[in-house]
Amino acid sequence: MTRVIHTGDTHIGYQQYHSPERRQDFLDAFERVVADALDGDVDAVVHAGDLYHDRRPELPDLLGTLAALRRLDDAGIPFLAIVGNHESTRSGQWLDLFERLGLATRLGRDPHVVGDVAFYGLDHVPRSRRDELDYQFDPADAERAVLVAHGLFTPFAHADWETETVLAESNVDFDAVLLGDNHVPDTAELGGTWVTYCGSTERASASERDPRGYNLVEFTPEAVDIRRRTLETRPFAFVEVDLAGDEGIERVRQRVREFDLEDAVVIVELRGEGETVTPAAVESFAVEEGALVARVNDKRDIDDDGELATDVTFSDPDDAVRERVREMGLSSAALDVDETVRASKVADSNVRDEVRERVESLLSDDPDAFVAAGRESDAEAEESESVEDAADAEAVAAVEDTAETAAEAATDTDTETATDTDSETAADPAASRDSSLGDFA
Numbered sequence: 001m002t003r004v005i006h007t008g009d010t011h012i013g014y015q016q017y018h019s020p021e022r023r024q025d026f027l028d029a030f031e032r033v034v035a036d037a038l039d040g041d042v043d044a045v046v047h048a049g050d051l052y053h054d055r056r057p058e059l060p061d062l063l064g065t066l067a068a069l070r071r072l073d074d075a076g077i078p079f080l081a082i083v084g085n086h087e088s089t090r091s092g093q094w095l096d097l098f099e100r101l102g103l104a105t106r107l108g109r110d111p112h113v114v115g116d117v118a119f120y121g122l123d124h125v126p127r128s129r130r131d132e133l134d135y136q137f138d139p140a141d142a143e144r145a146v147l148v149a150h151g152l153f154t155p156f157a158h159a160d161w162e163t164e165t166v167l168a169e170s171n172v173d174f175d176a177v178l179l180g181d182n183h184v185p186d187t188a189e190l191g192g193t194w195v196t197y198c199g200s201t202e203r204a205s206a207s208e209r210d211p212r213g214y215n216l217v218e219f220t221p222e223a224v225d226i227r228r229r230t231l232e233t234r235p236f237a238f239v240e241v242d243l244a245g246d247e248g249i250e251r252v253r254q255r256v257r258e259f260d261l262e263d264a265v266v267i268v269e270l271r272g273e274g275e276t277v278t279p280a281a282v283e284s285f286a287v288e289e290g291a292l293v294a295r296v297n298d299k300r301d302i303d304d305d306g307e308l309a310t311d312v313t314f315s316d317p318d319d320a321v322r323e324r325v326r327e328m329g330l331s332s333a334a335l336d337v338d339e340t341v342r343a344s345k346v347a348d349s350n351v352r353d354e355v356r357e358r359v360e361s362l363l364s365d366d367p368d369a370f371v372a373a374g375r376e377s378d379a380e381a382e383e384s385e386s387v388e389d390a391a392d393a394e395a396v397a398a399v400e401d402t403a404e405t406a407a408e409a410a411t412d413t414d415t416e417t418a419t420d421t422d423s424e425t426a427a428d429p430a431a432s433r434d435s436s437l438g439d440f441a
Contacts, residue, residue: 002115002144003041006215007033007228008048008180009200011086013026013061016204017265017293020306025234026053027064029201032066032231034088036092038075042216044114045077048180048198049084062094079104080112082121084150084180099138107148111140117219118142121147127160135170144219145172150180155188156197163195166243176217176224183208185215187226189217194224202233206267206295207240234292235264241299243274252277253285261286266294273300295321 010030015023030051037045052061072079081104083093096125098104105112107121118140125133147170153163167174167190176194185199198215200208237259241252252268259266266286270277279296322426 002043002117002219002251004046004114004117004217004219005033005037005040005042005229006046006048006178006196006198006217007201008150008198008214009050009084009183009204009326011050011053011200011202011204012065013057014053014204016203017295019293021233021292022265026202027061029212029231029233031068032063033201034071036229037072037077040216040244042077045072045079046119046146046148046178046217047079047081048148048178049082050086050180051081051084053086053204054273055087055089057094066098066101066103069098072399073103078112078116080107080121080148081105081118082107082148082150082180084124085124086127088124103319109136110138111142111144111145113140113142114141115219116221118145119174120145120147120174122147122166124150130161135166137170137172139172143221144175144224146176146178147174148173148178148180148220152181153177153179153195155195156186157184157192158182158183163190167191167193174309176226178215178217184210185213185228194226196226201231203236203265205237206236206297209236217264237264237266237291239266240269241270241272243270243272245273245275246275248275249281252282256282256286256289261289261291263290263292266291268294268296270296270298270300285433312415 010026010033012027012030013023014026016026033045041440057065070160079098081095083095083106083295087094093106095104095106099106107119108123109120111118111120120137122133147166149166151161151164153161155163163177166177174193176196180193180198182197183200183204185197187194187196189195195215196215199210199213201212201214203209203212211230213228216227216229218225218227239255239259240411241255243251251274252270256266256268268282268286277296277298279298282296283294286348
């Protein structure tokens with residue numbers, strides 16, 4: 001029997017609601033998974049992508065990850081992983097750095113056998129490039145075969161990737177497909193193959209109300225057994241208030257007092273009619289009652305000498321912005337620039353130069369990079385001719401310099417190094433791999 005933890009979507013480094021405490025929560029959740037692996041009888045920890053929330057994790061997040069991975073390594077528990085869409089860079093991946101340090105294995109076309117199970121990996125691939133995939137893997141002499149992948153796969157909600165196509169075109173008969181990207185845990189069977197999402201380990205959105213956790217998967221000659229394990233995470237209090245016509249802030253406060261708010265994230269949802277209630281008044285009251293942070297989601301139709309749009313939400317402004325950006329149908333390159341301007345950790349004074357370099361690099365790689373799917377560029381020739389062959393080296397150097405700093409800092413904080421790899425080798429995180437297609441380009 002081979003027994004593994006299937007986890008993913010840990011999103012380390014996400015400073016949700018701009019709260020440093022929430023940022024630490026995401027690392028804490030990953031450390032709890034590692035602790036469960038150390039306490040349980042498992043043969044590996046399998047991570048299905050989005051270890052980090054973005055492609056530029058900061059040093060404390062890197063050091064925390066390295067410390068957790070070293071605990072697994074010291075216990076002889078391999079960490080097998082793939083690259084998700086949130087953390088994917090255009091050059092070497094952070095996962096490659098951990099592999100160079102001997103703390104992780106990046107799954108791909110070649111099998112990695114644990115016990116009697118061969119594990120393969122498929123990094124997240126944008127929809128525009130999936131036609132290039134051939135789903136050909138190197139066969140292994142093992143009783144079971146498992147594919148670890150990241151994306152929105154059928155038959156689950158919001159799917160844009162056909163699991164049936166992957167299974168039909170693959171030259172390996174997979175007994176299970178362990179997935180990441182969808183934060184809702186779910187399991188289905190397709191033609192004798194088990195397909196499962198493990199869900200996220202922390203609430204990355206106010207819509208994620210169910211307990212967070214991971215999958216415990218057992219492989220025997222007779223069956224594949226998938227069981228859900230929950231994690232203890234920071235409490236969320238979801239306060240629903242249905243206001244009558246003459247009710248307002250006092251009724252909201254009354255409902256808020258009914259909940260245990262100590263160190264909780266509080267999401268207040270207003271429905272019905274009632275008086276105008278300002279989000280700031282509700283949020284400050286909840287914090288006074290002991291909440292870590294509070295947000296208001298006002299679902300009401302309000303006519304106050306003018307119209308207030310229905311379904312106005314203040315519960316997670318970052319989610320609202322991301323949803324609006326998705327609705328715009330931008331190209332993948334435009335989304336990359338949006339991340340640089342809006343969501344990255346680039347200092348405000350450096351954003352202009354960073355965007356210029358990103359645009360030059362993107363257009364140098366692909367003159368049609370800023371053409372949305374299904375659209376044609378009227379000026380692709382002019383764009384192609386106007387780009388200088390410059391920025392790629394600087395982008396790669398930036399990643400490698402940060403990787404080297406992380407590796408050196410981790411070594412300084414631990415007297416026992418996990419590998420004999422020197423800092424020069426660690427600073428070159430397998431840059432020859434293509435970040436979008438992994439081994440499948």
